[in-house]
Amino acid sequence: MFLYEWPKIDRIQKKEKMAFVALTAMGCLLAILVIYYPEMSSPTQWVERIYRPLGKLLEQ
Template sequence: MRWAFILGIAVILAIMTVYEWPKMKREMKKEKTAFAVLTVLGGILAFLLMFYPEMPGPTHLMNAIYKPLGTIFEK
């Protein structure tokens, strides 16, 4: 059953890339790089969360970073 979800994630990532990549002009190298990096990182995160659902997500990281700043600014 997990492999069906993995295949589904891969198909969605492929569809996103096939749909968006031709819309970007040839000169948009930074945008293409950013799109590729974010797509790969999102895919890796989705695959990891598939195999390790108890793994903390990106919101836990943001809370760990910004919670101390929030307590400083509340005073």
């Protein structure tokens, strides 16, 4: 995916390239973590744990 998309981004678009590199690196890191720690909770569960108290406050 990286080799396919990288040439399509113009040289002028430095911010887009940096964002692309950062998101690709984070995706690779998460994939490696899942391989070594398959019992790790998913990012969706992390978000749920963080925002559950806020949701309870808003329901009242």
